[in-house]
Amino acid sequence: MASPTSETLKIWVFLILPLPVLVVLGYVVPTAGVLGWSFTLPEPGVQNYAAVLEAQRLQTVIWRTLRICLLTTVISVGLAYLIAYRWRFATPRGRQLIELVVLVSFWLSMLIRAFAWLVLLRGDGVINQTLLWLGLIEAPLPLVRNEFGAVLGMVHFMVPFAVLPMLNSFREVDDRVLNAARSLGATPGQVLRDIFFPLTLPGMAAASGIVFIFSLGSFVTPALLGGGRAVMLAEYIYLQMFQLSNWGMGATLAIVLMAMVVVTALIFGRLFGFKNIVGGLK
Amino acid sequence: MTAPFVKLDGLGKIYGRIAALDDVSLTIREGEFLTFLGPSGSGKSTTLMALAGFIDLNRGRVLLEGRDITGLPPEKRDFGVVFQGYALFPHMTVAQNVAYPLKIRRVAGAEADTRVREVLERVGLAAMADRPVARLSGGQQQRVALARALIFRPKMLLLDEPLSALDRRLRQEMQQELARLHRDFGTTFLFVTHDQEEALALSDRIVVFNQGRVEQIGTPQEVYDRPANRFVANFLGDMNLIPVRAEAREGDVTICLSGTRRLRVREEVAPGAQGWLALRPERMGLSETQPDGNALPATVTTITYQGTHLILQLEAEDGLALDARLAVTDPLAARLAAGMAVWCHWPEESGHVMTE
Ligand SMILES: Nc1ncnc2c1ncn2[C@@H]1O[C@H](COP(=O)(O)OP(=O)(O)OP(=O)(O)O)[C@@H](O)[C@H]1O
Ligand SMILES: [Mg+2]
Numbered sequence: 001m002a003s004p005t006s007e008t009l010k011i012w013v014f015l016i017l018p019l020p021v022l023v024v025l026g027y028v029v030p031t032a033g034v035l036g037w038s039f040t041l042p043e044p045g046v047q048n049y050a051a052v053l054e055a056q057r058l059q060t061v062i063w064r065t066l067r068i069c070l071l072t073t074v075i076s077v078g079l080a081y082l083i084a085y086r087w088r089f090a091t092p093r094g095r096q097l098i099e100l101v102v103l104v105s106f107w108l109s110m111l112i113r114a115f116a117w118l119v120l121l122r123g124d125g126v127i128n129q130t131l132l133w134l135g136l137i138e139a140p141l142p143l144v145r146n147e148f149g150a151v152l153g154m155v156h157f158m159v160p161f162a163v164l165p166m167l168n169s170f171r172e173v174d175d176r177v178l179n180a181a182r183s184l185g186a187t188p189g190q191v192l193r194d195i196f197f198p199l200t201l202p203g204m205a206a207a208s209g210i211v212f213i214f215s216l217g218s219f220v221t222p223a224l225l226g227g228g229r230a231v232m233l234a235e236y237i238y239l240q241m242f243q244l245s246n247w248g249m250g251a252t253l254a255i256v257l258m259a260m261v262v263v264t265a266l267i268f269g270r271l272f273g274f275k276n277i278v279g280g281l282k
Numbered sequence: 283m284t285a286p287f288v289k290l291d292g293l294g295k296i297y298g299r300i301a302a303l304d305d306v307s308l309t310i311r312e313g314e315f316l317t318f319l320g321p322s323g324s325g326k327s328t329t330l331m332a333l334a335g336f337i338d339l340n341r342g343r344v345l346l347e348g349r350d351i352t353g354l355p356p357e358k359r360d361f362g363v364v365f366q367g368y369a370l371f372p373h374m375t376v377a378q379n380v381a382y383p384l385k386i387r388r389v390a391g392a393e394a395d396t397r398v399r400e401v402l403e404r405v406g407l408a409a410m411a412d413r414p415v416a417r418l419s420g421g422q423q424q425r426v427a428l429a430r431a432l433i434f435r436p437k438m439l440l441l442d443e444p445l446s447a448l449d450r451r452l453r454q455e456m457q458q459e460l461a462r463l464h465r466d467f468g469t470t471f472l473f474v475t476h477d478q479e480e481a482l483a484l485s486d487r488i489v490v491f492n493q494g495r496v497e498q499i500g501t502p503q504e505v506y507d508r509p510a511n512r513f514v515a516n517f518l519g520d521m522n523l524i525p526v527r528a529e530a531r532e533g534d535v536t537i538c539l540s541g542t543r544r545l546r547v548r549e550e551v552a553p554g555a556q557g558w559l560a561l562r563p564e565r566m567g568l569s570e571t572q573p574d575g576n577a578l579p580a581t582v583t584t585i586t587y588q589g590t591h592l593i594l595q596l597e598a599e600d601g602l603a604l605d606a607r608l609a610v611t612d613p614l615a616a617r618l619a620a621g622m623a624v625w626c627h628w629p630e631e632s633g634h635v636m637t638e
Binding site: 180 | 335362367370371427440
């Protein structure tokens, strides 16, 4: 290959330059601004961070956020594992069908999905009315506007995000390796426990990391399905900033949320390798 | 009469429109080294996998010591399998791979350790026990796969082209290793290959496959020297095929006619039968004057020097092409030249008539 002329070099510089500029304008500057607010509003000092450590109200929100995210992660990754497992051992047609179902729910707007759940789960919603009519319950079950509703909606939202990174590691498990285990005396259950599960663990770890990190920032789904009783960090930040005009506290919690994301990413990266987490996305 | 060790009875397997197996029947003797030989796609692996229990057959039965095991799942058959590509467990060390069948059988502790060490010693991997299998060479992975399949003392060891991924030298080394393991363990070995030299060198008996059928079963000498048909004859190496018609019997010799030439074979062939006289190139001698016995006049067309021997192409009467293999030490070798007229001759016990 010929060495690049100064002309093509100029073009390259011109093409690459916008990237660092965008990163600086889009991420570094705003983040620095938010960080600044957290230390300066309403007055300079660390009182916002002190409040995070002390105020019961804030800690409740943070713990609730972690709890909901953990629950969401465990349930969605569990469901996704079952889906990916079916996909791995399906015929080519079966695989296409599963991919389609997963992708369709991926493409549906978050809002539409949340409202659909509302229609199903409300006190006068389809599920409760059916159960009442059947005489199985005497009063409507509290299925929505609480943590249960929030977790349900978030799981529904997150399952496709968990399935996609798993498919790769599921696909890579060689049939012959599984058959070898059978020929050595292992039942299908033992093959799953001793061979298939350990070999798909990296994919599952990648999925867990992705789902947990995405869940931390959830806003629309818990806001609509939690109905004010499952307020998570993102919604709380929104309330602080836009309802109470408490910009300093909002900014501080935004930094806390970001720190949680970074720490989670670091932990998963440490345990399972960043390549696995990122590679799982392909 | 006792039931044969393993009997495959009319196996049939259809994939879409392809008959991968079309009526495969054969018996396996306990303790033998049996080889499935045949071209790509001839049904060797399918038969092996049916035997191992991984394939739902459309037709036929698999019998083990007289017991029908056709529908039995693989883990209940107690056959060791070495897969193409070895299929080691990538998340385990050498020792963990080898110990897995023991773990499944709840053999643990000191006994398991001893057995793992023993079998690793037998395949020459004692020093590698704690290595992850991903960091082994092809030959070493092969040995792990063998150790893992032999440690639980299977009724039979099934090997699907275990040597095909190795380079030539390692391959020869592993061939000897396989022969040694077969002697040591006394286990029945069922070996798949499409390399005829490998099959001839290792086997007690060879099953020749073609298009989902068994063409011939026999000892290496039988399939090499007395092929059942043209396919087997050509698959096992170069073969001269001379069109003949059986004329008459004379004691244990049959006299055949090729054109006007009378050729004698020490075989029983029904007079009147049409067929081919098969003769390996290395069994054919050359001379400048007409010898007694079987002989055909021919002209040398090309000579290829191969170090220890010469490969000659000749043209006999009626345009019949013949190949000969002449040792370079043969007195004639130095005088041969293209265009030279010679006599091809062979003893009557070297020829074999195929009427199929
Ligand atoms: N799972 C399958 N689906 C469709 N066709 C198959 C399948 N397995 C084997 N076949 C076909 O069955 C025929 C026999 O295949 P098989 O693998 O037994 O051949 P083989 O003798 O082992 O060949 P090779 O030397 O290439 O391994 C081939 O035509 C093959 O394409
Ligand atoms: Mg094969």
